Amino acid sequence: MLGADSFVSALLRIVGTVAVLAAVYFFIVKPVLHTTEKVTHDVNHQVNQSFRQSQRQQRQGQRHVQQVTRRAQRQANRAIRQAGLQAHQATKQVQKAVKGQQANVGGLPKSAQRVIRCIQNANGDVTKLERCQ
Numbered sequence: 512m513l514g515a516d517s518f519v520s521a522l523l524r525i526v527g528t529v530a531v532l533a534a535v536y537f538f539i540v541k542p543v544l545h546t547t548e549k550v551t552h553d554v555n556h557q558v559n560q561s562f563r564q565s566q567r568q569q570r571q572g573q574r575h576v577q578q579v580t581r582r583a584q585r586q587a588n589r590a591i592r593q594a595g596l597q598a599h600q601a602t603k604q605v606q607k608a609v610k611g612q613q614a615n616v617g618g619l620p621k622s623a624q625r626v627i628r629c630i631q632n633a634n635g636d637v638t639k640l641e642r643c644q
Contacts, residue, residue: 603635 629643 633639
C-alpha cells in the first residue's frame with residue numbers, strides 16, 4: 512500500500528496544481544485579456560471617429576475658405592468696376608472742362624498749364640492721370 516499512497520498523493524498534487532492554474536487563468540488572466548481587448552477596441556474606435564471628424568472639419572474649412580475667397584473676389588471686381596467707371600467719368604468731365612477752357616490756358620500759371628497738358632495727353636488713361644498731380 513505504500514506505493515498506492517504515494518500515487519494518490521502525487522495525483523492530488525497534480526490535480527491541485529491544475530486547479531490553481533485554472534483558477535488563476537479564469538479569475539486573473541482571462542479578465543485582464545478581456546479588459547485589454549475592450550480598451551484597445553474603444554481606443555481604436557475613438558481614434559477612427561476623431562480622424563473622420565477632423566477630415567469632415569477640414570473639408571468644411573476648405574469650403575469656407577473657398578466661399579470667403581469667392582466673396583472677396585466678387586467684392587474686389589465690383590470695386591474695380593466702380594472705380595473704373597468713376598475714373599472714366601471723371602476723365603470725361605476733366606476733358607470737357609479742359610476743352611471748354613483751352614482758350615484761357617495761356618493766362619494760367621505754368622504749373623496749371625502743365626497739369627492741363629498732362630490731362631489732355633493722358634487720353635483717359637488712369638495711371639497717366641495719376642501722374643498729372
